[in-house]
Amino acid sequence: MQVIDLLQDLDHPAIFYLMRFVSLLGDDIFYVVLFPTIFWFWKRSKAVRLTVLLCTSIYINFVLKEAFQLPRPENVGFIEADGFSFPSGHAQHAVVLWGYLAWTVRKHFAFASFTSFFIGLSRLYLGVHWPGDVVGGWVIGATLLVLFILLSGKIDRSRYSLSAPPVAGILLVVTLWLGLFSSVTYSGIVMGALLGLIAGATAANYVNIPSFSRSTIAGAMVVTIGAAGLYGIYRVVSSLRDGGEGALFTVLAVIGFWISLGAPWLSGKVVEIIGLEVAGEETD
DSSP states (O other): HHHHHHTTTTTTHHHHHHHHHHHHTSHHHHHHHHHHHHHSSSSSSHHHHHHHHHHHHHHHHHHHHHOOOOOOOSSOOOOOOOOSSOOOOHHHHHHHHHHHHHHHTTOOHHHHHHHHHHHHHHHHHHHHSOOOHHHHHHHHHHHHHHHHHHHHHHHHHOOTTTHHHHHHHHHHHHHHHHHHHHOOOTHHHHHHHHHHHHHHHHHTTTOBOOGGGOOHHHHHHHHHHHHHHHHHHHHGGGTTTOOOOOHHHHHHHHHHHHHHHHHHHHHHHHEEEEEEOOOOOOOO
């Protein structure tokens, strides 16, 4: 509590809004924007790997929270936060996300470290986590990141990728089992999204999808069609939100499939119809 009190003694509106903004980099809305962005404007094989890593991190965080069931700090929070406290999902996923991005481009490690640290610090300032929650999140995130990088190296030396049918098939079976039969709260939501994203990315290997990052018009096309489709799916399935985790699993699977295949494929067809020449994407 002393660390939280010390940080909150820096009571100034500018500091509050800065910390709130930094904390948003780990909120649900950030990932709602992140997943379409990486699948529409990044190399598909890298998008698949980051998706598997992030969803694994989110699932493990749910499992650990359910296992420890530690309460959050009381009467000190500047904002409301639901669920158990340990480990901090914001801190854990920040290390995973920004660390993986830095490792992928082989630079900006200092920026990734600073961002991960600042996101964890924001959760302490806002009074929604204990210091141990944040440190634990950093350690768990770093462990997952290192293990995944080592695993990726083994996959790179093999003839398969994460979206190749044999590997993707295993991922889909595991994802389906965890999503439908796990007793961990909200795990079905994460696994549903991962199922749809991986299934779509695997199918995308067999259709012609252009690289939307190489054309402003094509990029605007996939954002427009993709966002319209997401809104349409949301309107159609919004009635299922109260149907339990099974319904949420299905909804997130459909959304994931639309992000990784539906929107890029349909946008590619529109680009083809209007005669815009855009280079195809390398899948690996």
